[in-house]
Amino acid sequence: MPESQLLAGRTAVVTGxxxxxxxxxxxELGARGMSVVLADIDAxxxxxTAVELRARGMRVIGVExxxxxxxxxxxLADTSLAEFGSIELLCNNAGVLLxxxxxxxxxxxxxxxxxxxxEGMLNCLHAFLPAMRAASGWRxxxxxxxxxxxxxxxAHTALYSATKHAxxxxSLGLRPELADDGIGVTVLCPGQAATGILDSQRNRPETFGRRGAEPFGTGVIPMAIAPEEVARLAVEGILTAEPIVFALPEYTRDQFRDQVEQLWRLADDALGHPGDPYPESAGSRPAAGA
Structure with a gap:
């Protein structure tokens, strides 16, 4: 089936x-012909948002x-399946920052x-995957x-970064696990996006204790890529079954590459081949620690 027709008539669940x-x-998904379940803790x-999309002719429901x-x-899974009968695309997008x-x-x-x-991602996977695996066709x-x-x-984001490493x-482990079921897996990696994630703690339950510091305020992130562009790149990556999709402002791409290279240099040093991650042969180099 052509990529342009792959989503039409199918149903997506999007958290956050x-x-x-x-x-x-x-x-983006609604504009491409999908029915969409919009899910969020912000009732x-x-x-x-659901009302706005229905006014544009899209078939959507909003669920707290x-x-x-x-x-x-x-x-949420019960409501989604009762409303639309099947779920072909699950977008585990809900996230918070501290x-x-x-x-x-x-x-x-x-x-x-x-x-x-x-855990939010895992909860959604456990709730939706049984029905998705039992189905057939594109998922x-x-x-x-x-x-x-x-x-x-x-920038003091080690805990947040750790959750995103997870x-x-x-996601990369899930991809081969679901391949035999005919289900694709893509991980979306946005960079600096113009969203309200700095105000994540507005929905933080009291059971987790006092609010953390908000050194950059709670407004929309400035000088950032538009959410609409992130969504477009994400959907294009889904359609071509990409394992990873990056979406970040053009002016930050070189800095991001440099930061990733710093991480690889740490690995190179630990492996005993600083600055040369691909030696021609192990015998051409002194043994680590020599």
């Missing part, structure tokens, strides 16, 4: 869809969900980040990680 990248994904926001709660996610040094962070900070960014999963999944901590690792 009240705004930002999630809302842009829902819009008012997700309904507002807490992805960190398995029962809430199970209810800044702070590891030594100063509370265990509550970590548990909150992990409960949404990692796909997209998990949203971050460029931080490839970086050491660069999303990347799980």
């Amino acid at each position: 869809a009240a705004g930002g990248i999630g809302a842009a994904l829902a819009t 008012e926001g997700v309904q507002r 969900v807490d992805v960190s709660d398995p029962d809430s996610v199970a209810a 800044f702070g040094a590891v030594a100063d962070a509370s265990i509550g900070d970590w548990r909150w980040l992990a409960s949404v960014n990692v 796909h999963v997209m998990n949203t990680a971050s460029t931080h999944a490839f970086l050491p901590d660069t 999303v990347l690792g799980i």
